Amino acid sequence: MSRTPFSADFRAPRGLGNRHVQTLLPRLRPLVPLARETEILNLPDGDFVELAWVHPAPVRDDAPVFVLFHGLEGSFDSPYARELLGVASALGWRAVLMHFRGCGQAPNRLPRAYHSGDTADAYWVIGQLAHRYPRAIKVAAGVSLGGNMLLKLVAEQGGDGLDLAGAIAISAPLDLAASADALNRGFARVYQRHLLNALKRKIAAKLAAGPLPISLTSRQLDALETFWAYDNAVTAPLHGFRSATDYYRRASAGRLLGEIELPTLILHAADDPFMPADLFSRLPAPADAVRLEVARQGGHVGFIESHDGKLGSWLARRLAWQLENWASHARPHRSLAAGPKE
Structure with missing residues (x-):
């Protein structure tokens, strides 16, 4: 800039x-x-x-x-x-x-x-x-x-x-990719964990209510511990992106x-x-x-x-x-x- x-x-x-x-x-x-x-x-x-x-x-x-x-x-x-x-x-x-x-x-x-x-x-x-x-x-x-x-x-x-x-x-x-990286370092992981837990609770409720158009089990959802992992497994496929990388690039x-x-x-x-x-x-x-x-x-x-x-x-x-x-x-x-x- x-x-x-x-x-x-x-x-x-x-x-x-x-x-x-x-x-x-x-x-x-x-x-x-x-x-x-x-x-x-x-x-x-x-x-x-x-x-x-x-x-x-x-x-x-x-x-x-x-x-x-x-x-x-x-x-x-x-x-x-x-x-x-x-x-x-x-x-x-x-x-x-x-x-x-x-x-x-x-x-x-x-x-x-x-x-x-x-x-x-x-x-x-x-x-x-x-x-x-x-x-x-x-x-x-x-x-x-x-x-x-x-x-x-x-x-x-x-x-x-x-x-x-x-x-x-x-x-x-x-820059969503850079933010996902920043939130996976040091104390910022506390914010990442808090936000991911809130997101995962909502997706878990939807999984319990019926199948979603993504390939994901409750156990796999629980194992997602970073925004990169969550967005790659949930956000991207649920909203028409090829991957987290594709989502971050197009949505930033x-x-x-x-x-x-x-x-x-x-x-x-x-x-x-x-x-x-x-x-x-x-x-x-x-x-x-x-x-x-x-x-x-x-x-x-x-x-x-x-x-x-x-x-x-x-x-x-x-x-x-x-x-x-x-x-x-x-x-x-x-x-x-x-x-x-x-």
Whole structure:
């Protein structure tokens, strides 16, 4: 990558700068209280996704819309989801989270699940929002897996292919193979084991309910201990990829950064334990429509700061600034060269 990223204004509190501390801190803090209304949105292939709408919602049909896509095995109850949806709602936005298939309160109907490059459901949801709220500006944000998916979708659709004023990607694993490697080293194996256990529980339930279109026994599922092994045995064959290598190559959004035309903000921590430290040097330079902000610390979707003497979410504060900036324009500028003031 030839373009120099912007330096994010995040500063970790003294003693809380370790990347694993930052990654785990959000899970130790109380969840932001947030009421929701659940909508089952049927998809063209007969499956469904659950939408979690923050309640109460704005009365006006032209209130701006904020749609959030969560990370691997995330949900409305993920700490970052509560923080980001809460801040958007407090600013007067109509806030909604799309649960990927099977991540809501009920298992999905089809044998297939979801994956990092699965853009079709998000495209369908954004289209539904465009139909329901044609006069509202809309911003989408994706966290981790959801961030990679969103960037891939934005690159695929071009500048005018989506009814979005802007997109925000947070801690996105833009090189999936490199992330799978990073998660199989050192303490990061703890995250790998936690996430794999959640994925394997869902597949085990589907295996118990009936045969799946993949060659896999319960004993073989139990033996899958890395993302490489799991994605090769489950994710790839279940979703039409030849192998984990094929899946990682085709689903990674990093190779498409230079093709993005929609105003896009990417937030990343250089010490993210889910990714290699040299992630962006492996990728093409982002397009002019992209503003890449890299913080020296922050971990994976951590970014816990001390603000006004209290621990808080820098991500929520940064999101609030961006939403207010975009909401102040009917259509945001194509360049994001001017970031927030420190």
